[in-house]
Amino acid sequence: MTDSSTVVRVRFGRRSQRGLLLGLSLARVCCIGVAVLAVTVGVFLDGASGVAMSAPVWAGAIALAFIRLDGSPLVEALPTATHFLARQIIRQTQFRVSPDRPRPVGTMALPGDAARLRFLLDEPSGAVVVHDAHDATLTVVAQVEHTAYVLLSPDEQARRVAGWGRVLAGLAMSGRCARVQVLEAAAPDSGDGIVGWWKANGTGGSSWSATEYARLMESYAPSAATHRSLIAFSVKGSTVGNWKPGPIKGLDELRREMTAFESALRAAELRLVGWLSDAQLAEVIRSAYDPGASPASRRHSLRTAGPMAIEEDWGHLRHDTGISAVLWIIEWPRIDVPADFLHALVFQPGVRKSLSITATPLAPRQAMREIRRAKVEHVTDAEQRARIGAIADLSDAAELEDVLDRERALLSGHADLRFTGLVTITADTVQELDAAVAQVERAAVQCGCETRRLHGKQAQAFTAAALPLARKVD
Secondary structure, three states: OOOHHHOOEEOOOOOOOOOOEOOEOHHHHHHHHHHHHHHHHHHHHHHHHHHHHOHHHHHHHHHHHHOEEOOEEHHHHHHHHHHHHHHHHOOOOEEEOOOOOOOOOOEOOOOHHHHHOEEEEEOOOOEEEEEEOOOOEEEEEEEEEOOOHHHOOHHHHHHHHHHHHHHHHHHHHOOOEEEEEEEEEEEEOOOHHHHHHHHHHOOOOOOHHHHHHHHHHHHHHHHOEEEEEEEEEEEEOOOOOOOOOOOOOOHHHHHHHHHHHHHHHHHOOOEEEEEOOHHHHHHHHHHHHOOOOOHHHHOOOOOOOOOOEEEEOOOOEEEOOEEEEEEEEEEOOOOOEEOOOOHHHHOOOOOEEEEEEEEEEEOHHHHHHHHHHHHHHHHHHHHHHHHHOOOOOHHHHHHHHHHHHHHHHHHOOOOEEEEEEEEEEEEOOHHHHHHHHHHHHHHHHHOOOEEEEOOOOHHHHHHHHHOOOOOOOO
């Protein structure tokens, strides 16, 4: 029997629901203020008739504050909707490759704000380095391999989790790391390779083992999938605006971080397959934008690896041979869960998807400022509720305890990381996409997570979630 006390469990802090007043955001409070002002002015001007005449104003303000769209109040979703509509009007939601207008030398063939990315080859390591001059970061991508975590003993699992924690802590405490992205991509596989190998090399016969193995392949080979694990990390590099070809500041620091990262991976017993080269990163990007193409046709360079065409809709993105939707993990499990709690989501069969978890290190001073602000908001909100006689919720106490746990960990010397989880689902048609999204959402619920589709931001979210570039979604 397995000793449950040795099973590694993790805990995530709750997403803050604090606001300016009684949990209401500044925008919602302003809408309520406008409604109250409109009613007051109507009463003073013409009594009940004035209130009726001002109904469009105060009713509209109340609707903006309390009616929800995709889980958010209308007033908070309005900026995103307005920005998407403006981009749609000026045709920024569409992208087509122009063969007669070649890209500048050294830039990546990506749409949107990712078009500013440059790349160069680091000759000592053979890795391709992605340079974002606006964000002042340098990014490299590593491919790693690991043993099946769920098949390990609890003690070994605990040791692996502690090792990975040291990897993240080392990157965060160095002070040079901007973001770390772990990208796990899974694509359905027909299982023909396994079945074909068995037919060519298997002993066959009518023995019990051969019969059971053949039955196992018949049952599970169609639900097989290929997985690829990538880790991208960005370090703070050259200054903003350095677009000129030539040496880029920060490469020496990047090489030192890469060396330290390799040592940390070995200590965590993760095998570094290698740093992705120009051609390898180009193949990853092409497979994301063109999932229906054969592997041989995806052999591009980064100058041509981008999409041929994309069309962004409110809730999905059409690109080359696929249609994708990006989900945001808005809530992580609220209870202590095993370290492999995402197993059902990662290994959901029959769905082409990628799970991206980006960790952004916070400087200790910035983290302490956020903790103090959160504690002040909790105290202020409690006083406001007590003043009007509102009953305190247990969720408020639990959220405050999460803030205090975060402060204790920071004072103990641990690094403070902000995690962002994104899931990209890709299908051939909109109907298949909706079915796959529903399947992934059910799997997320089994993992204790709550997801939400990122409406109005699908193109930017796809770049951040499906490509190993350690990008963020604004």
